[in-house]
Amino acid sequence: MSQFKMPLNGAFFGKDVAPRAMVKLAMGFGLSATLLTSGCATQNIQAYQNTTPTLDMHEFFSGQIDGWGMFQGRNGEVKKRFYVDIDATHEGDNVIVLDEKFDWADGTKSQRIWRLTKQMDGSWKGTAGDVIGEATGEVVGNTLHWNYVLELPVEDKTYKVNFDDWMYLINDDVMLNRSVMKKFGVELGSVTLSMHRNNK
Numbered sequence: 001m002s003q004f005k006m007p008l009n010g011a012f013f014g015k016d017v018a019p020r021a022m023v024k025l026a027m028g029f030g031l032s033a034t035l036l037t038s039g040c041a042t043q044n045i046q047a048y049q050n051t052t053p054t055l056d057m058h059e060f061f062s063g064q065i066d067g068w069g070m071f072q073g074r075n076g077e078v079k080k081r082f083y084v085d086i087d088a089t090h091e092g093d094n095v096i097v098l099d100e101k102f103d104w105a106d107g108t109k110s111q112r113i114w115r116l117t118k119q120m121d122g123s124w125k126g127t128a129g130d131v132i133g134e135a136t137g138e139v140v141g142n143t144l145h146w147n148y149v150l151e152l153p154v155e156d157k158t159y160k161v162n163f164d165d166w167m168y169l170i171n172d173d174v175m176l177n178r179s180v181m182k183k184f185g186v187e188l189g190s191v192t193l194s195m196h197r198n199n200k
Contacts, residue, residue: 043145043166051141055169057116057124060197061088061096069177069193079189081105086195094118132160142169146179159183173197 065086071079087099098114116126116137124137126148135148146165151158165179177193 045138045140045143045145048141048143053142053169055139055142055144064198065195066198067193067195069191071189071191073189074187
């Protein structure tokens, strides 16, 4: 089956694959994206101002983190499942490095390394190998919101795909993440990820 690489998020895609139908879907909807996306609403992160527990990035992303996730197409069908082992380390007070190793249900393995840097205004920026420019993030209450663009190789071409990534701290050791992938403003699918700090 012809497939294309789909990197993760963080929330955290690792490099893996999705069916050719996803590519055709992206290209087909691209011509009429403005008609299909009018009226779409997005979350306002300020709505989480008073939510607890308050997310401390350095505290949660420290040490070993286990994650279990899945990629779903636009119709909700599960296309891919994975386990991710995250090694979170710090470089000084403002930099977090996430070394993510993925085991996919189809037997493939992959790796991605994120470098997250806290800014003077409290926001965050992130880089990874196939992120175009920088990811931008904001923390409010128990919530982290990321926006970034990834380069996705599809056969002999590379496409720029937008990710809208929301991460919610449930308790001190559990974070839930939902990331929506779009091309030309049209949703192609989403990733759900449950991350658990390993305090053993």
